[in-house]
Amino acid sequence: MENILSLLIWIPILGAIIVACLPRDNENLVRYISAAITGLEFIVAIVLWRAFDPVNGSMQFMERYEWIPSLNISYILGVDGLSLPMVLLTAMLFFIGVFVSWNIKKAVKGYFALYLLLNAGVLGVFLSLDFFLFYIFWEVMLLPMYFLIGMWGGPQREYAAIKFFLYTLFGSVLMLIGILGLYFTCGKTFDILLIMERAPEALNGVLWWGMSAAKVIWVLLFIGFAIKVPVFPFHTWLPLAHVEAPTAISVLLAGILLKLGVYGIIRVNYGIMPDQVYWFAAGLAFLGLVNVIWGGLCALAQTDLKKLVAYSSINHMGYSLIGIAAVVAAGEMNGSDLKAAQAGLSGAVFQMFNHGTISAMLFILVGVVYERAHHRDIDGFGGLASQMPIYTGITALAFFAGLGLPGFSGFVSEAMCFIGAFPVFKAIVVLSTIGILLNAAYFLWAFQRVFFGELNEKYKDMKEINGLELFTVIPLAIITLFFGIYPGPYLDLIKATMDQIIEKIAFAASYGVM
């Protein structure tokens, strides 16, 4: 129990090494072992969840070891209500992803070794509490992702892979400068918790290029995270990468990697510079609005089903951004409306999880039809409902979840984001409801074109969704429905941590630099 977090990170790393050493001709063995490793990982994550104390909002299961004393770098891990749901989501989606990747034929061994390495990188980011460690894991994700898109992706995969890599590296270099800035201003340490403690005082009055250092560092870190989210105008890598990546990797990109951005903003930007939140929140909410509208409009214009889902991710992450901007309601100048702040922040964190499950479902389902038809042109289908009733039913469910219909988890979290943001950003909330309309429009329109109307003769032999595919979608559908009806367990899990973050931000208003 003591080193459970290390276990979570090191199981997949060891797994990657084991897989890399297997004979390359025995492809099924590679698949089974990868499934076993990610399965074990999922079990460990569940054990962690059961042992987690939701009443305590601080870091739990902390581990701390000296690493490079000359630079004050340590190996520090910890989990709280913000990271635990993400850890669970990661472990679950990586487990499911193995089965989604079952049909990968090319260089199976290399695929799964990189896949497991990616798993370790993602979990490492969620769990590390030392900036150096955080940065290493942040970058360790890039290389497997580059290969997974570039080697197993679609026709434009090489371009998509390098574009993804260049974009993200650009962001991480800026992030590194921000981290080094914090390192020097906060007494030469990479320890995130220590920096959180010291930063508000240490950054006070420090100038970089004649500007407040806190603001510069905030922006540097924000750009790093915004590219991952992705926030408009840094989003152009996303549609390409999502479309070219193999199905399982699109699932992980949308389901988990995008969450790293929002996670980073909450953990790092909010945690370390709570006073700057007030300065930036309006901009954040506005960027969220742009994401919602822009993502929605782009999705509406797509003819490729996968691209539509990709743009819907941009649209959905916009709600999360509006939600996290709502925390400023807790400030005294905004009337100390703690309830609104809670609704917004919890909604945003809930939305991260829900979008993880829903977009995963959507990408898997797009993958199912692509596997059979070898294209994803929305207008190229038609009438599939009569041919594949079960598939149609599940897709309908996923699309409805995606458009935020009441009864699905997406509705709850989106509503919470809006409720939280309304007292502070009335105009933005009102305008972003247009996004919901767009959201409904593109999903329903696409659904109609693919499933209704005359059956396309070419596809009259199309096979129904098979057992393995159902196995990957059904659990996600159940989670979506369950949290749609009864979101309590999730919100209870994160509440203590959310309260702590809000309390800190509310307190920051009193000394805020503004």
Next chain:
Amino acid sequence: MTNLQSLEFFIPEIILVITILACLITDLFLKKSKTDLIGWILGIGLVIVGLSVYNLSSVPPTTLFLDMIVIDPFSSYMKIIIIISTLLIIVASWANNELSKYRKGEYFTLIGIMVVGLFLMTSSIDIIMLYVSIEVVSIMSFVLAGYLKLNTRSNEAGLKYVIYGAFSSGVMLFGLSLVFGLTGSTNYFVIQEAISSIDSSANPALIMALLMIFAGFGYKISSVPFHFWTPDVYEGAPTTITAYLSVAPKAAGFAMIIRFFHQVFSDSIALSGNAMGYTDLPWPEIIGILAVVTMTLGNLVAIQQESIKRMLAYSSIAHAGYMMLALPVLSIDAVESIMIYLFVYIFMNLGAFFIVIIVKNKTGGETFDEYDGLGWKMPIVGALMTLFMLSLTGLPPTAGFVGKLYIFKTLVGAGNDFLWLVVAGGINSVISLYYYFHVVKVMFLSGKRSDKLSYPPSLMLGLIIFTAVPSLVLGLYWNPLANWVKESLVFYSQGM
């Protein structure tokens, strides 16, 4: 210290000279096919030299031969870097097919003589000694670059190198003579004292002198605008020599620059503060701009290369630029970061060049076409090349990242004036990703599974694994290196 007393501390160089003589004499009695033996002699000699350098690294810093050279932990560190890279190059030379048509006796001997020059470069504190050591290194490099007599590219490389080298060392010598004229001495410390009390009317002459001296230094580390020789020489020279020129003389060049600017144009005892503050010129800005231009040009031109060897030549220009980023600060942190960068740079850069040798031995070419699908045919070579490319880009968890981290850390820590250099350095790493990963793309993304896997000969395999291990491990745990560098951060200075 008098000449006789000094000999005791000059043992490494003496052993080296004896080794070189042994190499020369043995070569007379060997058939062409047996000349690899000379490599053994030089290698064993160098190991002994390394041990005696290590042995002397703990003696208190002092000057030798009536203030001609110093012996201090900093020079010992640089000497060990030079020995490591020379040993790696000797081993690689055995396996390099380019050289198989020629006698290798002179080749190894010349490398040995070059090492003597490099040693003196790292430790001279007298401008005459400085000049002599640079010339020893340069002349050996000219011959080695043109060593492939039957290959016109190699001849071209040698000739170009001679012309550029002669020109820039002439300019440098003129600068040095101006310094002598202004201060009346050739010794660093006397010069330093004289300059600090010099009349301001002498400033134009001093600035001229400094610019000219910097031309010589810039040529040695191939900084823009003195870099024009680099790509042609690197492309034409035997690959082992290219690899060697890209690390060892660069390390010695940086050692020389650090010592010169520290001890002549700044307060050498404090090792910090307003470096090079004795003239009106804004030195930090000038060197900063040169650094940024150097790495940007190196990176942008590297993108367009067809030949991987030539691409690595431009990439080494870019890396000189990264290291130069720390020069304007010239605090103790800056020297530390350059020392760490040099150490990790040896392994990642030599590793990449060794893979160029492997591929050239196998296919006879060094363009991107030869690397097409390499990762599928030679998985170990492909994987390690990816590691070297990652490390050269500076991505964690590789050693290259640690080098960049230290450089960036120095600049952020030095405050407002240097922040723009960090941003420039960061953007340059992103640019460099594009061409380094072009190699990875060619090796892996195109190409298909092949049923016959091939592996390089065991000697080369051993070499690339030997360079790959530090390239990865130092990215995860570099505490011993950091401690060693900290201990080596002691310069001889007059005040001691």
